Amino acid sequence: METKLLGGCAEDIAKAAELIKNGYVVGIPTETVYGLGADALNEQAVRAVFAAKDRPADNPLIVHIADFSDAEKYASYIPELARKLAEKFCPGPLTMIFPKKDIIPSVTSGGLDTVGIRVPSHEVMHRIIVESGCPIAAPSANLSGLPSPTCAEHVMDDMQGRIAAVLDGGSSEFGVESTVICFENEDTVRILRPGAVTREMLLEICGEVNIDPAVLKELENGETAASPGMKYIHYSPKANVVVVEGNTENFREFISRNNGENVYSLIYGSEEMDSDCKYMAYGETAEEQAHLLFQRLRELDEAEAKTVYVRPPSKEGIGLAVYNRLIRAAGFEVIRV
Ligand code: AMP
Ligand code: MG
Numbered sequence: 001m002e003t004k005l006l007g008g009c010a011e012d013i014a015k016a017a018e019l020i021k022n023g024y025v026v027g028i029p030t031e032t033v034y035g036l037g038a039d040a041l042n043e044q045a046v047r048a049v050f051a052a053k054d055r056p057a058d059n060p061l062i063v064h065i066a067d068f069s070d071a072e073k074y075a076s077y078i079p080e081l082a083r084k085l086a087e088k089f090c091p092g093p094l095t096m097i098f099p100k101k102d103i104i105p106s107v108t109s110g111g112l113d114t115v116g117i118r119v120p121s122h123e124v125m126h127r128i129i130v131e132s133g134c135p136i137a138a139p140s141a142n143l144s145g146l147p148s149p150t151c152a153e154h155v156m157d158d159m160q161g162r163i164a165a166v167l168d169g170g171s172s173e174f175g176v177e178s179t180v181i182c183f184e185n186e187d188t189v190r191i192l193r194p195g196a197v198t199r200e201m202l203l204e205i206c207g208e209v210n211i212d213p214a215v216l217k218e219l220e221n222g223e224t225a226a227s228p229g230m231k232y233i234h235y236s237p238k239a240n241v242v243v244v245e246g247n248t249e250n251f252r253e254f255i256s257r258n259n260g261e262n263v264y265s266l267i268y269g270s271e272e273m274d275s276d277c278k279y280m281a282y283g284e285t286a287e288e289q290a291h292l293l294f295q296r297l298r299e300l301d302e303a304e305a306k307t308v309y310v311r312p313p314s315k316e317g318i319g320l321a322v323y324n325r326l327i328r329a330a331g332f333e334v335i336r337v
Helices: 010-021 043-053 068-073 080-089 123-132 152-159 248-258 286-302 319-329
Strands: 004-006 026-028 035-039 062-064 094-099 114-118 165-167 179-185 188-193 208-211 240-245 263-267 278-281 307-310 334-336
Touching: 004 010, 010 026, 010 035, 010 123, 010 165, 026 123, 026 152, 035 043, 035 123, 068 080, 080 094, 080 179, 152 165, 152 286, 240 319, 248 263, 248 307, 263 286, 278 286, 286 319
Parallel strands: 004 165, 026 165, 062 114, 094 179, 188 208, 240 307, 240 334, 263 278, 263 307
Antiparallel strands: 026 035, 094 114, 179 188
16 A cells, blocks of 8 residues: 655645545644544454554554543543543643443454543644544554654654555654543542643642552563553664663763764763764753654664663653653663663
């Protein structure tokens, strides 16, 4: 199949919407990362999404809707707290998990009896949902296990020949996937996956915000993940990624001892490295790091890096999301210097 590259004009948005309505899979822009969109109610179309990504069948897809009021069509129960959160954070990068109605096929929910629902704020994505008339199931548009795509070119790199089209809507605003939460009681939520709607922001509305243990550590044998995606190797480039914690001086000393032909480091924007070390920077603030992490991991593969030593972000705010992705890219390999 030839994968068409569409632009963001009205005609191309209409084409993307038409393709999705007719059961095809299209790479689509969102404010978090690019998604692989298909009609969430069409089992065959959803199967094609799993096939294009090589995604394990038990990893559920998030269902994207145009307005939170549509959530009633797909969720059998919506707690009052969810309505309050929706008022504040929808549209935006927040996915809420609800018990699902039967209309959501089991393939879409990865066999679970719940469904994750999100209202994206990206204007083009919003118009594709409205014009297709479909709730859109859309996981990140990378091959399973690879870093998520934050521009149309990344989607083309992974999906060329596997899907009908990719719509180029510019680079993703946030650069990390949505925050995924579930409801524990009437004023408590649990973060299953951190994102741009941070714990601090959720605490403005919720009495309590718990962080699922799988966010920051590797699951032990036999432990099950509340969010199935957290149990898989993820966000990994081909290079061996290692997180190195410690101050700049100790880090530089560590790099000079471990330098080699295909050794790179991924550092903060303000750090200076010795001239014989290969490095890339991924910004200074957690927001910049979120925006650049996946792009840099892809660039490091292009540069044929074999080992990448990475400076970790702070775990505050959106930094928690960056840290969560990074330790998975690193297969939980963290060194302190
Ligand atoms: P992605 O599609 O790549 O953004 O990944 C979606 C994430 O949301 C994965 O980590 C899924 O496991 C998680 N997710 C989606 N639906 C549910 C659900 N019903 N219950 C728990 N986690 C979910
Ligand atoms: Mg993903």
